Amino acid sequence: MAVALELSKKKWTGQVREVVLGATEAEGGTRSRTVTAGGENTLPFLDFEAPVPNPPRIAVEIVDRKPNDWSPILIETWGAVMDDPAEWAKAVEKLDVDLLLLRISLMDSEGKETTADKARASVRKVLDATGLPLIVFGPGQTDKDIEILVAVAEEAAGERIVLGVCDDKNYKTIVAAAMAHGHLVDARTAMDVNLAKQLNILISDVGLALNRVLMDPTTAALGYGVEYGYSAMERLRLAALQGDKMTQQPMLVTPGEEAWRMKEAKVGEDVPSSWGDWEERAISWETLTASTLIHSGADIVVLRHPESVHRVKSMISNLWKKGE
Amino acid sequence: MALTGLEIYKLLPKTNCKDCGFPTCLAFAMKLAAKQAELAACPHVSDEAKAALESAAAPPIRLISFGDAEQRIQVGNETELYRHDKSFFHKPGLLVRVRDDQPLEEVERLVSEIDSYSVDYVGQTLSLDGIAVQSVSKDPATFAKYVGAVRGKTKRPLMLMTDDAEVMKAGLAEVAGTTPLVYAANSDNWEAMAALAKEHKAPLAVTADGLEPLVEVVGHVRGAGVEDIVIDPQARAFDDSLEVLTQIRRLALQAKPDRLLGYPVITFAGEGSEGAAEESMLAAQQIVKYAGLVVMDHFDPAVAYPLLALRQNIYTDPRQPVQVTPGIYEINAPGKDHQLLITTNFSITYFSVANEVESSGIPAWLLIADSEGLSVLTGWAAGKFDADKIATTVKTSGIADKIGHRKLVIPGAVSVLSGELEDELDGWEIMVGPREAVDIPNFMKLWKA
Ligand code: B12
Ligand code: SF4
Numbered sequence: 219m220a221v222a223l224e225l226s227k228k229k230w231t232g233q234v235r236e237v238v239l240g241a242t243e244a245e246g247g248t249r250s251r252t253v254t255a256g257g258e259n260t261l262p263f264l265d266f267e268a269p270v271p272n273p274p275r276i277a278v279e280i281v282d283r284k285p286n287d288w289s290p291i292l293i294e295t296w297g298a299v300m301d302d303p304a305e306w307a308k309a310v311e312k313l314d315v316d317l318l319l320l321r322i323s324l325m326d327s328e329g330k331e332t333t334a335d336k337a338r339a340s341v342r343k344v345l346d347a348t349g350l351p352l353i354v355f356g357p358g359q360t361d362k363d364i365e366i367l368v369a370v371a372e373e374a375a376g377e378r379i380v381l382g383v384c385d386d387k388n389y390k391t392i393v394a395a396a397m398a399h400g401h402l403v404d405a406r407t408a409m410d411v412n413l414a415k416q417l418n419i420l421i422s423d424v425g426l427a428l429n430r431v432l433m434d435p436t437t438a439a440l441g442y443g444v445e446y447g448y449s450a451m452e453r454l455r456l457a458a459l460q461g462d463k464m465t466q467q468p469m470l471v472t473p474g475e476e477a478w479r480m481k482e483a484k485v486g487e488d489v490p491s492s493w494g495d496w497e498e499r500a501i502s503w504e505t506l507t508a509s510t511l512i513h514s515g516a517d518i519v520v521l522r523h524p525e526s527v528h529r530v531k532s533m534i535s536n537l538w539k540k541g542e
Numbered sequence: 543m544a545l546t547g548l549e550i551y552k553l554l555p556k557t558n559c560k561d562c563g564f565p566t567c568l569a570f571a572m573k574l575a576a577k578q579a580e581l582a583a584c585p586h587v588s589d590e591a592k593a594a595l596e597s598a599a600a601p602p603i604r605l606i607s608f609g610d611a612e613q614r615i616q617v618g619n620e621t622e623l624y625r626h627d628k629s630f631f632h633k634p635g636l637l638v639r640v641r642d643d644q645p646l647e648e649v650e651r652l653v654s655e656i657d658s659y660s661v662d663y664v665g666q667t668l669s670l671d672g673i674a675v676q677s678v679s680k681d682p683a684t685f686a687k688y689v690g691a692v693r694g695k696t697k698r699p700l701m702l703m704t705d706d707a708e709v710m711k712a713g714l715a716e717v718a719g720t721t722p723l724v725y726a727a728n729s730d731n732w733e734a735m736a737a738l739a740k741e742h743k744a745p746l747a748v749t750a751d752g753l754e755p756l757v758e759v760v761g762h763v764r765g766a767g768v769e770d771i772v773i774d775p776q777a778r779a780f781d782d783s784l785e786v787l788t789q790i791r792r793l794a795l796q797a798k799p800d801r802l803l804g805y806p807v808i809t810f811a812g813e814g815s816e817g818a819a820e821e822s823m824l825a826a827q828q829i830v831k832y833a834g835l836v837v838m839d840h841f842d843p844a845v846a847y848p849l850l851a852l853r854q855n856i857y858t859d860p861r862q863p864v865q866v867t868p869g870i871y872e873i874n875a876p877g878k879d880h881q882l883l884i885t886t887n888f889s890i891t892y893f894s895v896a897n898e899v900e901s902s903g904i905p906a907w908l909l910i911a912d913s914e915g916l917s918v919l920t921g922w923a924a925g926k927f928d929a930d931k932i933a934t935t936v937k938t939s940g941i942a943d944k945i946g947h948r949k950l951v952i953p954g955a956v957s958v959l960s961g962e963l964e965d966e967l968d969g970w971e972i973m974v975g976p977r978e979a980v981d982i983p984n985f986m987k988l989w990k991a
């Protein structure tokens with residue numbers, strides 16, 4: 219008895235927008251290449267329904283100064299390059315990743331508050347040191363973010379960098395800066411479909427084209443609420459595929475930052491023996507967080523550890539069939 | 543898939559005799575569809591109709607269990623494509639595979655290690671679920687020896703793996719009294735395997751390369767009277783596993799074809815990957831995307847813990863945050879001069895904090911506010927852990943009668959609340975603790991009453 223089997227193929231009516239990060243010389247920037255994210259017309263990697271034009275992209279996070287709150291494992295792995303963002307950026311480029319995320323910290327290494335000028339200088343250094351398209355995140359305080367990102371936008375004019383994070387408190391200024399200097403924004407909301415949609419609407423009302431907006435639905439680490447991020451992203455992606463134009467932005471999330479904040483990644487001593495080897499556990503914490511989010515629709519994941527980059531890259535190459 | 547009232551009506555006698563207590567067969571059918579009546583209320587329904595109705599009411603993915611009453615794996619009964627639509631229900635079983643061509647002592651050591659492995663995660667004890675024993679030797683006596691040795695080291699559920707019915711028989715003889723999973727029936731051996739599964743009342747895995755061959759063998763073993771089935775579509779690699787398991791879940795929920803895919807799926811993460819690191823990534827995908835059982839070829843606590851946490855997270859019910867009971871918690875037997883800390887009743891928050899306080903070895907009072915299961919910052923943003931809530935919790939908890947001082951440590955993440963709190967809590971000193979729970983022990987050492 220042969221059974222005829224009709225496969226279940228969904229025809230989605232909506233498609234995720236493609237967003238291009240970075241600008242080469244021909245496009246008025248200095249990046250060695252551009253990177254396109256998004257463009258899906260189906261759920262992650264389900265290319266039996268529709269070709270997936272771009273794989274999830276990997277960004278690696280660096281900081282404008284050696285961070286004092288990162289896990290000792292990261293400090294040891296990156297080593298001396300952490301003292302100089304240009305060197306750090308070069309080390310990232312060697313990992314053959316798609317994007318670089320530079321975070322501007324609130325305090326410099328002498329304990330003084332970072333100024334807009336210092337932030338500009340760091341961005342300049344990093345742009346000069348690598349050809350990777352750049353994402354710049356401010357320190358995460360509304361006033362300071364505005365001050366710094368506005369200056370950074372001007373410094374990097376024409377480079378089509380991503381300014382982040384852009385939220386419901388700072389969006390007017392950040393979006394204006396992006397529009398004035400040809401950049402993109404990372405629109406962050408708190409794990410909620412309607413909030414994400416609302417912020418996209420506000421941003422496009424100010425006048426920024428939606429092909430310049432990444433949507434950042436916020437995430438949490440494995441063990442600390444990753445399931446909320448997972449479901450928020452899955453719902454956003456389904457809404458996009460079902461044709462809701464205001465949720466059709468590629469999604470950026472920061473599993474590296476979240477995972478490495480957690481005790482499992484940060485602490486090696488006085489932990490239960492069932493937690494196993496510290497470094498392997500820490501890297502798995504980051505890679506499993508990233509994998510989970512990629513399977514719910516992440517288009518850009520920001521990572522911290524080189525071995526995690528290697529593992530996530532290999533997973534993506536096993537899943538993505540080059541747009542066929 | 544559930545039938546509509548009209549579909550059910552077609553199966554009823556249509557005599558409107560009212561014996562069921564409803565005026566017409568149609569009225570009764572409507573109540574059945576709404577699950578407000580039981581089919582047994584109609585004394586006249588034919589056996590054929592009864593069977594059709596019962597099978598239609600059965601869950602789209604059959605619940606399968608193996609092991610014994612104390613330690614068993616129970617998977618299936620899933621009803622959703624997306625967890626946000628309701629929930630995922632039965633966490634996939636995680637098994638580690640051993641083979642009968644490995645040195646016996648090595649197998650015994652590994653099995654003991656896995657058997658005794660457990661990790662504490664937010665108050666729950668998580669462990670791996672079972673062992674798969676595979677015959678590579680193809681020799682009944684050797685397989686029996688290994689199965690017996692494994693059984694000697696663990697009471698966890700076992701899965702026996704061979705395509706040779708004679709070898710399987712030898713293995714099954716070693717596990718009498720418990721129910722293993724029999725792996726596997728294929729297009730050649732299904733008759734013998736189905737007979738063995740029935741004889742031992744054990745669930746049977748069916749394996750075939752691809753969905754069409756698979757449903758064909760499932761049809762055979764079902765025809766032979768086996769009801770408890772696990773399916774293996776032999777989709778090993780990352781891309782195949784994701785596509786095929788997605789297909790199976792979709793088709794199973796539509797009860798297509800003829801419910802032949804309505805069973806938990808078994809995957810072999812080690813076969814679709816190279817090395818332990820890649821295996822962990824593939825197992826993670828399969829946990830998230832529709833596997834019922836995941837068999838791994840490596841065991842490392844540093845990987846088992848994150849996989850178990852992931853499984854726990856994805857299978858929590860999104861309709862209700864996991865909470866602990868609000869109130870006063872005494873940690874390390876505190877007295878009236880020991881410090882007081884406050885946090886929320888979101889279980890992840892509570893355990894992150896309570897574990898640190900406990901491991902500091904320093905006695906302390908932990909006050910848990912009713913934030914309705916929200917974390918510190920989420921609770922604050924939602925008005926469920928703001929200055930008002932904290933002040934009310936302190937005032938109504940009775941903590942003031944238990945301690946001699948008036949100092950309260952709040953989470954570093956809500957340091958901005960301290961001014962407002964000092965206004966609301968007359969006579970109290972508000973101390974801002976660290977942002978992350980990891981730093982609590984060092985902070986607690988600084989305490990002076
Ligand atoms: C998961 C999550 C949710 C989940 C809820 C999870 C839950 N049960 O609480 C959902 C999706 C439902 C949600 C909803 C919202 N969220 Co929310 N959410 C998060 C997220 C991603 C993680 C929170 C979490 O679970 N952390 C893990 C727990 C363990 O952390 P924790 O409780 O803070 O505990 C740690 C420390 O504080 C410390 N600690 C805890 N207690 C104590 C006590 C003492 C004495 C000390 C010393 C230390 C200490 O130890 C713990 C471990 O280090 C964060 C962003 C992020 N990545 O952190 C946003 C976040 C908390 N959410 C936010 C917001 C705004 C919201 C909403 C209001 C959005 C909205 N308008 O709908 C809603 C409100 C909820 C509602 N009305 O129902 C904001 C809060 C912003 C702010 N600063 O006010 C955040 C920070 C995101 C952001 N950047 O915008 N959220
Ligand atoms: S008892 Fe059966 S046959 Fe009689 S009315 Fe009810 S459903 Fe119809």
